[in-house]
Amino acid sequence: MTNITLEVNGTTKVLEVEPRRLLADVLRHEFGFSGVHIGCAHGACGCCTVHIDGVPRLSCLTFAVQCEGKAIQTVEGLGGPNAEHALQQAFKSEHGLQCGYCTPGFIMTLAPFVGEMAAQKRMPDEDEIREAMSGNVCRCTGYHGIVAAVRKAIGDQLAEGGK
Ligand code: FES
Ligand code: FES
Structure with a gap:
């Protein structure tokens, strides 16, 4: 297991994860950002796209440990019912x-x-x-x-x- 620190939608998150754990799964299942959708799980559909340090990336092809120290934004962080993008x-x-x-x-x-x-x-x-x-x-x-x-x-x- 490895400790990682991420900034997710402006909040610092610390988590102990297995190195094989995908960013998509961590965002959905550990942090509850259900706006991260998993379609194909192999980089073909774009459903799981999030921003990593401001750049769109496929979270199904990214290990959570690769994001150590990075800023992640999901659709929940881009905007919501009270402040839509x-x-x-x-x-x-x-x-x-x-x-x-x-x-x-x-x-x-x-x-x-x-x-x-x-x-x-x-x-x-x-x-x-x-x-x-x-x-x-x-x-x-x-x-x-x-x-x-x-x-x-x-x-x-x-x-x-x-x-
Ligand atoms: S789930 Fe299809 S590209 Fe990630
Ligand atoms: S797959 Fe149903 S709206 Fe795009």
Whole structure:
């Protein structure tokens, strides 16, 4: 067993773990962040995406011990019912989800992209949006609502920046 210290959604967490334990399992089962969804468990679907030091990563392919001293953010840390991220609002308004199983992964993958586009003050074309989400799989929506949600979130941020 190994002791690790992580910062998860802004809170320091200390845990004794087996070196083989996956970050996805630790976040869900030890810390209770059930927004970390496990789909394929081998890096193919993107459901388990979280931010490690601000970068989207697949938590099903990451050992918890690799994250010693790092800052982890799950979808619960990005926003919630009382303070939704622009993408969370847009997924609702643009029908970017149906069953919702893939949704946390898409949001964690796309949040930095939305932020980057807003910082560049530009709206990406559809090919760029689809490229940005190409590592995530959704079995329900046909992706149109997700593309619309990304556009809406960026558009809202550009409008806010213009005020
Ligand atoms: S569960 Fe991690 S990529 Fe599918
Ligand atoms: S909304 Fe069901 S898998 Fe994407």
